[in-house]
Amino acid sequence: MGDWTTVTVPALPSASKNTLLNTSEKKMCPSSLNMQQVQHSPLPLSKSPHSSFSAFCTDENVEQCVSYLNRELTTLGFPSLYSECNDRELNVVSIINCMNELLILQRKNLRTQEEVEIQHLKLGSDMDHLQNCYAKVKEQLEASRREIVGLQERDRQQQCKNRNLHQLLKNEKDEVQKLQNIIASRATQYNHDMKRKEREYNKLKERLHQLVMNKKDKKIAMDVLNYIGRVDGKRGAWRTGKTEARNEEDMYKVLLGGYEHCQKQLLMENAELKKVLQQMKKEMISLLPPKKQKPKERAEDGTEPVLSDMEEDAVELNKENMWELSCETVREQLTNSIRKQWRMLKNHVEKLDNQVSRAHSEALNDNDVISREDHELETEKLELEIQQCREMIKTQQQLLQDCYLLEERERLQEEWKLFREQKKNFERERRSFTEAAIRLGLERKAFEEDRGAWLKQQFLSITYDHKNSEHVKSQSAFSGSSEPDNQLINFRSRHKKPHFLSSVPMAEELCQTVQHIAHNSNSSTVLNKTTEDSKPKQWKGINKPEAE
Amino acid sequence: FSPSFSIDHMACKRTNPKVYIIASCVQYRLIVRDVNSLQILQLYTCLDQIQYIEWSSDSLFILCAMYKRGIVQVWSLEQPDWHCKIDEGSAGLVASCWSPDGRHILNTTEFHLRITVWSLCTKSVSYIKYPKACQHGIAFTKDGRYMALAERRDCKDFISLFVCSDWQLLRHFDTETQDLAGIEWAPNGCVLAVWDTCLEYKILLYSLDGRLLSTYSAYEWSLGIKSIAWSPSSQFLAIGSYDEKVRILNHVTWKKITEFEHPVTIANPKIIVYKEVEKCPRVETESLALPPAKAQASSLFRIQSKYDISQVPVSLQCVKPVADRANPRIGIGMLAFSPDNCFLATKNDNIPNAIWIWDVQKLKLFVVLEQLYAVQFFQWDPCQPRLAICTGNSKVYLWSPAGCVSVQVPMEGDFQVLSLCWHSNGDSMALLSKDHFCMCYLE
Numbered sequence: 001m002g003d004w005t006t007v008t009v010p011a012l013p014s015a016s017k018n019t020l021l022n023t024s025e026k027k028m029c030p031s032s033l034n035m036q037q038v039q040h041s042p043l044p045l046s047k048s049p050h051s052s053f054s055a056f057c058t059d060e061n062v063e064q065c066v067s068y069l070n071r072e073l074t075t076l077g078f079p080s081l082y083s084e085c086n087d088r089e090l091n092v093v094s095i096i097n098c099m100n101e102l103l104i105l106q107r108k109n110l111r112t113q114e115e116v117e118i119q120h121l122k123l124g125s126d127m128d129h130l131q132n133c134y135a136k137v138k139e140q141l142e143a144s145r146r147e148i149v150g151l152q153e154r155d156r157q158q159q160c161k162n163r164n165l166h167q168l169l170k171n172e173k174d175e176v177q178k179l180q181n182i183i184a185s186r187a188t189q190y191n192h193d194m195k196r197k198e199r200e201y202n203k204l205k206e207r208l209h210q211l212v213m214n215k216k217d218k219k220i221a222m223d224v225l226n227y228i229g230r231v232d233g234k235r236g237a238w239r240t241g242k243t244e245a246r247n248e249e250d251m252y253k254v255l256l257g258g259y260e261h262c263q264k265q266l267l268m269e270n271a272e273l274k275k276v277l278q279q280m281k282k283e284m285i286s287l288l289p290p291k292k293q294k295p296k297e298r299a300e301d302g303t304e305p306v307l308s309d310m311e312e313d314a315v316e317l318n319k320e321n322m323w324e325l326s327c328e329t330v331r332e333q334l335t336n337s338i339r340k341q342w343r344m345l346k347n348h349v350e351k352l353d354n355q356v357s358r359a360h361s362e363a364l365n366d367n368d369v370i371s372r373e374d375h376e377l378e379t380e381k382l383e384l385e386i387q388q389c390r391e392m393i394k395t396q397q398q399l400l401q402d403c404y405l406l407e408e409r410e411r412l413q414e415e416w417k418l419f420r421e422q423k424k425n426f427e428r429e430r431r432s433f434t435e436a437a438i439r440l441g442l443e444r445k446a447f448e449e450d451r452g453a454w455l456k457q458q459f460l461s462i463t464y465d466h467k468n469s470e471h472v473k474s475q476s477a478f479s480g481s482s483e484p485d486n487q488l489i490n491f492r493s494r495h496k497k498p499h500f501l502s503s504v505p506m507a508e509e510l511c512q513t514v515q516h517i518a519h520n521s522n523s524s525t526v527l528n529k530t531t532e533d534s535k536p537k538q539w540k541g542i543n544k545p546e547a548e
Numbered sequence: 549f550s551p552s553f554s555i556d557h558m559a560c561k562r563t564n565p566k567v568y569i570i571a572s573c574v575q576y577r578l579i580v581r582d583v584n585s586l587q588i589l590q591l592y593t594c595l596d597q598i599q600y601i602e603w604s605s606d607s608l609f610i611l612c613a614m615y616k617r618g619i620v621q622v623w624s625l626e627q628p629d630w631h632c633k634i635d636e637g638s639a640g641l642v643a644s645c646w647s648p649d650g651r652h653i654l655n656t657t658e659f660h661l662r663i664t665v666w667s668l669c670t671k672s673v674s675y676i677k678y679p680k681a682c683q684h685g686i687a688f689t690k691d692g693r694y695m696a697l698a699e700r701r702d703c704k705d706f707i708s709l710f711v712c713s714d715w716q717l718l719r720h721f722d723t724e725t726q727d728l729a730g731i732e733w734a735p736n737g738c739v740l741a742v743w744d745t746c747l748e749y750k751i752l753l754y755s756l757d758g759r760l761l762s763t764y765s766a767y768e769w770s771l772g773i774k775s776i777a778w779s780p781s782s783q784f785l786a787i788g789s790y791d792e793k794v795r796i797l798n799h800v801t802w803k804k805i806t807e808f809e810h811p812v813t814i815a816n817p818k819i820i821v822y823k824e825v826e827k828c829p830r831v832e833t834e835s836l837a838l839p840p841a842k843a844q845a846s847s848l849f850r851i852q853s854k855y856d857i858s859q860v861p862v863s864l865q866c867v868k869p870v871a872d873r874a875n876p877r878i879g880i881g882m883l884a885f886s887p888d889n890c891f892l893a894t895k896n897d898n899i900p901n902a903i904w905i906w907d908v909q910k911l912k913l914f915v916v917l918e919q920l921y922a923v924q925f926f927q928w929d930p931c932q933p934r935l936a937i938c939t940g941n942s943k944v945y946l947w948s949p950a951g952c953v954s955v956q957v958p959m960e961g962d963f964q965v966l967s968l969c970w971h972s973n974g975d976s977m978a979l980l981s982k983d984h985f986c987m988c989y990l991e
Binding site for chain 2 (some may be wrong): 191212255265
């Protein structure tokens with residue numbers, strides 16, 4: 001289109017020049033920014049169609065214009081304006097067609113221009129949008145970069161601090177170690193010094209001791225009015241090997257007694273605890289099966305094999321406990337069985353809890369809720385029972401101890417009773433013996449009397465044959481003597497003190513036969529004496545227990 | 549209960565274990581009184597000021613020791629004419645005690661050179677060399693059969709076990725301690741506890757025949773054991789240490805069962821805290837008769853105190869000890885088991901106003917008693933779980949599981965109870981101040 005303008009520019013009048021120039025220049029500018037101006041370009045064309053037309057073609061240059069237009073149109077591909085036969089005659093039809101074509105073209109161009117402009121606008125807005133986005137993203141990037149930097153800074157600072165603290169900690173630890181070492185070394189130093197001083201002190205003490213002992217011992221003395229007896233009334237024993245051995249024995253007895261006492265207590269405790277555990281186990285067993293409908297199957301599956309085990313264990317353990325063995329295996333069995341039972345119980349409780357929670361979430365299943373409550377009640381009951389058992393154990397322990405004391409006391413009492421009975425028996429026997437002895441003595445005396453009388457009679461009978469008067473004298477003397485004899489004998493029998501005098505004069509008065517008899521009587525007196533000797537002993541014996 | 553009182557000047561006193569008699573000494577006179585009536589039964593005069601008196605085990609003789617003169621005089625209760633005087637002469641006298649059979653006297657000479665055993669039956673003397681100079685160096689078993697003596701030779705500690713009946717040396721063994729601080733028999737007479745100096749926490753347990761059963765050491769380097777106590781059944785051994793804790797060992801394994809802490813704040817709501825509270829009685833001026841009688845006046849203006857139950861959490865008064873002194877007042881200074889083996893009373897020297905009572909069956913803190921003044925002394929009743937406490941003012945405090953009560957000692961003038969001593973039947977106790985004593989009868 002540039003050619004067109006350059007060609008037509010000099011031919012046209014200057015009035016329309018500017019407008020044409022303007023419009024063409026506007027058309028010529030390829031820059032997008034003038035698009036808007038280009039948009040307006042059709043308007044001045046439409047506004048000043050007359051002026052532009054009149055400017056281009058005047059009456060004078062019609063043919064020139066027509067030829068020019070023809071040339072242009074043919075170059076553009078339009079059919080020629082001239083008719084086919086004659087070059088000078090204008091083909092109106094082709095002119096109209098050309099005009100129509102030109103109009104259509106113009107419209108098309110306008111449309112495409114509009115579209116292009118719209119696209120242009122769209123692209124412009126997209127560009128703006130993208131630019132905005134780009135700017136924002138850039139800002140964000142900047143901000144995040146700054147943040148990163150900041151965080152890195154902080155991280156670095158924290159690590160620095162951490163390192164510092166570690167360092168401080170190490171320093172402190174080192175210091176502590178150092179101080180401990182110092183303390184240890186000082187302690188050893190002090191110990192050494194102390195030992196040295198102590199040795200010196202010991203030397204001084206020895207010296208002092210020597211000095212003290214060297215001085216006359218007159219001052220160091222004890223002045224007692226009289227000896228006092230020992231507490232237990234016995235005399236002091238010499239220190240021999242036997243006493244040493246006995247002391248060792250006593251010491252070991254005391255120790256053993258202490259250990260036995262300890263062991264007894266521990267055995268009792270063990271037995272009680274075992275009983276409690278057994279009870280707990282039984283109760284736990286009884287708790288589990290009759291509980292639930294749903295978990296029953298599950299529990300039964302779990303408990304049945306275990307139950308059989310439990311029963312076996314229970315039987316075994318009962319047997320064992322009867323013998324009160326405390327071997328390892330029994331203990332382990334018991335603890336393992338308890339642990340198993342407790343685990344099962346725990347699982348059971350957990351299942352119940354799960355059930356309850358599920359039931360709450362879905363719909364309240366009365367059975368389960370009740371079961372849980374029941375279970376809680378049961379656990380409370382168990383706890384109470386455990387408490388009671390513990391208290392029972394304590395009271396039982398106390399009672400057992402009391403029982404032991406009571407048992408001992410009873411034993412002692414029984415022994416005392418026995419002792420007293422035996423004492424009584426002994427006393428009775430002694431009395432009977434003494435009585436027997438007295439009787440024996442009396443009988444002997446009686447026998448003696450009879451003997452004496454019989455001898456007298458014999459003697460009298462013998463002597464009576466020879467001398468009557470003397471017999472009478474002797475008889476009277478004898479009778480006289482016999483009477484006091486009798487009296488004396490009576491005395492003797494009444495008083496419990498023996499008189500040997502009466503029997504002695506009797507022996508002296510009689511002759512040989514009487515001497516023989518006197519021998520007998522002496523022997524009898526000896527017998528009497530012995531009996532009398534034994535009598536006082538017996539009496540003494542009787543007196544003694546009476547005094548006690 | 550009704551307190552009865554009698555004023556006397558005295559240096560020290562002892563309650564006779566079996567018969568109801570108490571002995572008190574004044575300067576150089578020994579006065580024996582009947583417990584119930586406080587009548588003077590006997591009066592003896594000694595040669596010098598008496599420092600220490602002790603009854604013999606069968607309550608027939610009293611020994612009076614005069615350390616300055618180095619003389620011990622023994623008096624008989626049955627025969628006032630009988631006398632005995634033991635003179636240590638130049639050896640000097642530092643301590644004196646009876647043997648458990650009541651017929652021998654053990655004198656420790658000066659500088660712990662030796663221990664002289666005087667026999668009152670045979671007038672014989674035996675010497676034990678190298679005794680250890682520590683506070684609990686001699687220990688007799690409860691049944692009086694054996695005596696343990698701590699010795700030190702060549703910078704090593706030894707223990708000698710003697711049979712008291714004939715003073716035969718039964719066992720002699722060395723201990724692994726640095727510097728033995730004390731020994732104590734278990735009440736069953738089978739185990740001997742030996743503990744080390746407070747610079748090292750170490751306690752060793754020996755059986756009667758000299759075997760080492762076990763050692764226990766809780767920690768190193770800090771100050772160690774301050775006091776120990778056996779439970780009456782010999783089942784537990786309580787060890788109080790300078791770190792304000794009590795550790796309990798059991799007699800089967802000799803391992804620690806538990807440890808009791810003595811913190812400054814008590815927060816557990818199950819613990820009852822009794823706090824002594826003072827209240828001044830309001831004086832009604834109208835009812836006063838002028839001039840008021842002396843007794844009435846003293847009773848009117850006397851400050852009464854009673855126990856209040858404080859709400860937990862309670863914060864107790866703490867005393868910070870001086871850091872650079874030896875034997876600091878920290879740690880558990882006093883431990884005592886009740887006679888029925890149910891309670892353990894402890895005193896933490898850091899918190900000197902409080903007494904902590906622990907339940908031995910549950911091994912937990914049971915009661916805390918907070919006093920207004922520092923606790924001077926406490927002792928359990930020998931027959932029942934009743935604790936008597938004195939804090940240096942004119943009151944005596946009693947605690948039992950039923951409750952606690954604060955009792956004013958009705959005396960004219962100032963009577964500061966510094967120490968107390970129960971009678972062996974648990975019916976009465978003697979309260980001692982610096983130079984007076986009075987009897988308190990309980991129903």
